[in-house]
Amino acid sequence: MADLLKGQVLSFDGDPFAGGGPRLDEAVVIDRGRVLAVGAFDAMSRAHPTARVTDYGGDLISAGFIDAHVHYPQTAIIASWGKRLIDWLNTYTFPEEMRFADPAYAGDVAGRYMDLALAHGTTSMCSYATIHPGSVDAFFHAARTRGLRAWTGKTCMDRNAPEGLRDTAQSAYDDSKALLQKWHGVDRLSYVITPRFSPTSTPEQLQALGALWHENPACLMQTHLSEQTDEIAWVRALFPQSRDYLDTYEAQGLLREGAVYGHAIHLTPRERARLEEAGAALVHCPTSNTFIGSGLFDMGLATRLRVGLATDTGGGSSFSMLRTMAAAYEVAQLRGQALHPSQLWWLATCGSARALRAEGQVGNIAPGLEADLVVVNLKSTPAIEQATRRAEDLWEQVFPTIMLGDDRAIRAVWIGGTCR
Structure with a gap:
């Protein structure tokens, strides 16, 4: 009926x-x-x-609201006192993500995260998992049980992370391929190729994931870009051959339509032009950007690029997309950009769907x-x-x-x- x-x-x-x-x-x-x-x-x-x-x-x-950039494994550490991004990763994120070697723990957190998100009106989400294949299984199982349209991928790291959270270029490719073949297109689920960010991946690993994406062009690719100034300096030291942060991905086949970059606060003119030319998407994470002092996103980019909105749980300080819209308004005000309520609501619904190439579905x-x-x-x-x-x-x-x-x-x- x-x-x-x-x-x-x-x-x-x-x-x-x-x-x-x-x-x-x-x-x-x-x-x-x-x-x-x-x-x-x-x-x-x-x-x-x-x-x-x-x-x-x-x-x-x-x-329903669409949260375009989430770390569901950080559910339990939301609202933890922290300093800067690298401190946050080492103090909270990496120790918590080590626990996801236990499939039962991963399943418990995945279900808890989704119930919290649903209680706040979020009906779709694109999340990072952890290095463990079982964390992807847990997320997709929880989403499938609830009938959700959802995206995730195994987070790949082969350097600058604890030993228990590192893979290799080859195992990142192999594990991601196996998970993609297992889950992508099942019910309302989509796999996302997921290097965490350039500082935790060697050029060889980024190249391997670029090759996997080339072989599976219907998938999305998600990662982080230009979140904090000290992070950008770290990338410059790790990739002296690259023109800028975006080039660390571009050189390895990780820039085109279907690329979804979180944060993207401190972009150079070249990066802005290339993102627009490539048809990539950005995701604004305002509560996270203010909570760990990253900076103020330029919402003027929404006139040139696909831009979505996200809580960035748990670096973000709320599960609510309403609170995230409010933070986006406040951040834009600090940049002299007065966003209309219709633009805020668009970002949390249509905008995020477009960023995830899902506007024909949700x-x-x-x-x-x-x-x-x-x-x-x-x-x-x-x-x-x-x-x-x-x-x-x-x-x-x-x-x-x-x-x-x-x-x-x-x-x-x-x-x-x-x-x-």
Whole structure:
């Protein structure tokens, strides 16, 4: 039986960073896991008289949030006191990731992470795993059990990491290939080729992963780029032959459409031009960038490149994409860029879907797309409710929830057409 959901149904006819805009309807019909129709409630009721009706009143019905850069193995260490990126890795990340040699531990954390994300309205995520193949299995098993569209890959490192977290160029290739063949395209799962970042991979390992990507062009490739200034100096010392940080990937076949780079804060003019020319995507991680003092992302890049939004759990300090939107607004303000609420919402839905080359599947509410939806209560707390009383349009209603909202604002989450 089809479901007819009534409320304020938000979708996008185009990119608000490029002059496109949102669309507001009264109802959406979903059937067999996909959006069937969107429009006025009376018209939808007449066209689908047998549909089961759920009335969400004045709540906002949106595509589910898509978190485009996550480290699910860092779930347990979120909000740990830290200094800079390299200190964070050595003090918290690497010791925690060593524990993922235990498949049972990996499975427990994967399930916990996904339940936390779902509680905050996140319906899809692209995560890094650890060096252990079992950490990929755990993530995909948890996602498959919950019916999620999700991406991950074995994190590859063959230097500048503890012995228990290092592989080799050959084993990185072999393990990644085996996992790709096992999981890519199963249900709603996609494998992502995943070198952690240039400082923890030799040129030989990057080259091996570039070769694997060349052999499997339908996959994405994810890594980190230009997160902190001291990291960039470290890369320069490790790769003296390279023109810049991006060139450490480009020279090894790790730059083209389907490349997804997290952070990308301190880019050179050449790097900006090459990223645009190659059709690569960037992912903005604002709570992480401020939490460990990385810098302020230039949202002006969204007019030239595919840009998504992410919590960067657990370097990021929240599982909530609402809080992440708020942080993106604040970061942009510090750069003199006033983001409209529609642009923030786009980044957390359509923008992240486009960054992951999944805009034909998720990220919007349109006929044929998968029915991953979040229902947001725009009066979830007394503070938010009083801020919306004078609202004269949708965005004056939505903005207080962006800035003040949390998991209490999430009234319902639909995954593949089923209310979870």
